[in-house]
Amino acid sequence: MSPHHDAAAPGWRERKKAKTKAAIQHHALRLFQEQGYAATTIEQIAEAAEISPSTFFRYFPTKEDIVLWDDLDPQLIAAFQAQPAELGPIQAMRGAIHDVLTRLPAEVVAQQGVRSHLIFTVPELRMRMLDQFAGMIDLIAQLVAERVGRPAADFAVRTFAGAMIGTMLAAFFTDTTNPLAEYLAAVDAGLAYLQAGLPL
Amino acid sequence: MSPHHDAAAPGWRERKKAKTKAAIQHHALRLFQEQGYAATTIEQIAEAAEISPSTFFRYFPTKEDIVLWDDLDPQLIAAFQAQPAELGPIQAMRGAIHDVLTRLPAEVVAQQGVRSHLIFTVPELRMRMLDQFAGMIDLIAQLVAERVGRPAADFAVRTFAGAMIGTMLAAFFTDTTNPLAEYLAAVDAGLAYLQAGLPL
DNA sequence: GTATATAATGATAGTGTATATCAAAATATA
DNA sequence: TATATTTTGATATACACTATCATTATATAC
Numbered sequence: 001m002s003p004h005h006d007a008a009a010p011g012w013r014e015r016k017k018a019k020t021k022a023a024i025q026h027h028a029l030r031l032f033q034e035q036g037y038a039a040t041t042i043e044q045i046a047e048a049a050e051i052s053p054s055t056f057f058r059y060f061p062t063k064e065d066i067v068l069w070d071d072l073d074p075q076l077i078a079a080f081q082a083q084p085a086e087l088g089p090i091q092a093m094r095g096a097i098h099d100v101l102t103r104l105p106a107e108v109v110a111q112q113g114v115r116s117h118l119i120f121t122v123p124e125l126r127m128r129m130l131d132q133f134a135g136m137i138d139l140i141a142q143l144v145a146e147r148v149g150r151p152a153a154d155f156a157v158r159t160f161a162g163a164m165i166g167t168m169l170a171a172f173f174t175d176t177t178n179p180l181a182e183y184l185a186a187v188d189a190g191l192a193y194l195q196a197g198l199p200l
Numbered sequence: 201m202s203p204h205h206d207a208a209a210p211g212w213r214e215r216k217k218a219k220t221k222a223a224i225q226h227h228a229l230r231l232f233q234e235q236g237y238a239a240t241t242i243e244q245i246a247e248a249a250e251i252s253p254s255t256f257f258r259y260f261p262t263k264e265d266i267v268l269w270d271d272l273d274p275q276l277i278a279a280f281q282a283q284p285a286e287l288g289p290i291q292a293m294r295g296a297i298h299d300v301l302t303r304l305p306a307e308v309v310a311q312q313g314v315r316s317h318l319i320f321t322v323p324e325l326r327m328r329m330l331d332q333f334a335g336m337i338d339l340i341a342q343l344v345a346e347r348v349g350r351p352a353a354d355f356a357v358r359t360f361a362g363a364m365i366g367t368m369l370a371a372f373f374t375d376t377t378n379p380l381a382e383y384l385a386a387v388d389a390g391l392a393y394l395q396a397g398l399p400l
Numbered sequence: 401g402t403a404t405a406t407a408a409t410g411a412t413a414g415t416g417t418a419t420a421t422c423a424a425a426a427t428a429t430a
Numbered sequence: 431t432a433t434a435t436t437t438t439g440a441t442a443t444a445c446a447c448t449a450t451c452a453t454t455a456t457a458t459a460c
Contacts, residue, residue: 012428013427013436017437041416041417042416051438051439052439052440054438054439055437055439057418057419058437061418062417063416089400123331126334127327127328130331131323131326131327131330134326134369134373137373144400148400150400155374156398158370158374159367159390160400161370162371162390163370163398164366166362166364166365166366166367167362167363169334169362169365170341170358170359170363173334173338174358190355190362193359197397198356198360199356200289200344200360211457212456212457213407213408213456217408241445242446251409251410252409253410254409255408255409255410257447258408261447262447263446
């Protein structure tokens with residue numbers, strides 16, 4: 001029996017790594033909830049996940065990344081591009097958000113409560129979140145550019161993308177108790193209002 | 201001669217404190233420019249400013265604040281409120297920015313080059329800047345609310361403020377070489393474009 | 401002018417995140 | 431079974447930041 005490396009199924013090693021990463025995140029979020037973010041040390045997290053502190057930093061570059069790590073961006077990109085071509089950028093974004101949300105695994109939705117509470121209350125995490133938002137300007141500018149057939153560096157396209165991000169940001173900072181669905185509903189309302197031309 | 205505390209002129213102490221703070225900022229920015237932000241330690245800054253490391257933290261709560269500290273917000277608020285009542289919020293903001301810029305002391309403008317370069321290149325500083333931007337949503341929402349006679353918590357008002365911030369954000373992330381005037385010109389163009397209804 | 405309260409400073413010690421290095425252990429490949 | 435390669439853990443270290451306390455400087459009261 002040769003150990004013919006099944007390329008389709010990701011080998012033992014990668015699976016074990018994924019499991020370890022999930023375990024770290026799981027125990028860390030639990031500890032954060034129990035004792036608070038700042039009061040929980042890497043040492044405690046490492047002990048709970050049964051690894052050494054050295055190993056922790058091989059899975060998460062910083063403590064903050066435990067809370068912020070997810071991989072929704074590629075899904076959002078795909079969903080945006082999959083929207084009907086006749087939709088404008090704002091409508092396409094609303095559709096994409098809706099589609100991604102409905103397809104989201106229950107376990108991710110469940111964790112979202114703790115995560116967004118932490119992001120709201122811990123300054124460092126809020127800042128990192130904002131950085132991700134800002135990084136999305138480039139991303140959205142590119143998606144918008146594709147859809148309307150213009151260069152992504154176009155000033156109008158970038159400003160448009162900025163306005164979209166801004167409305168989402170305003171929705172994000174609207175309420176403090178923040179289940180995912182409720183937040184996304186606010187984002188949707190904000191984008192609808194932007195599309196209507198921001199009538200005051 | 202009694203030491204009758206001249207209330208108008210801020211006493212010795214406060215002046216000396218202001219001078220010390222300025223000296224710290226001055227030497228720190230110089231060191232950042234020479235050796236880089238991360239490579240410069242608080243110890244080095246303290247030594248250059250001829251104070252102890254302990255004292256440093258009594259003047260700046262964090263290393264980041266050396267770069268980010270300024271007091272433009274109150275000026276911007278005053279300038280916004282001083283705009284003619286018949287102007288809409290976006291026009292008023294454009295006017296306010298213009299007014300503040302022209303009144304800005306030359307020494308502040310001179311420092312701006314180093315500061316914005318650092319904010320662009322050092323992640324922690326960029327994040328703090330973004331946090332300030334996000335905080336401005338509340339501020340701008342309030343100013344807009346006053347101007348159009350609506351509650352600041354109004355969803356439309358907040359989303360409108362978010363869109364304004366978003367366009368400014370997009371302008372901020374447009375170019376890397378960033379003299380203050382050039383950046384503010386981009387902000388002005390972005391707001392003008394927003395006012396025009398974001399035509400693509 | 402001297403005594404007393406108040407504030408600023410510096411020295412010291414400590415916590416916790418993050419980095420670097422290197423040997424030991426686990427896993428893959430030949 | 432032998433040999434690379436990866437993963438891990440142990441150790442040492444840097445540096446931002448906090449807390450505490452004695453010392454010094456400044457302001458106020460007598």
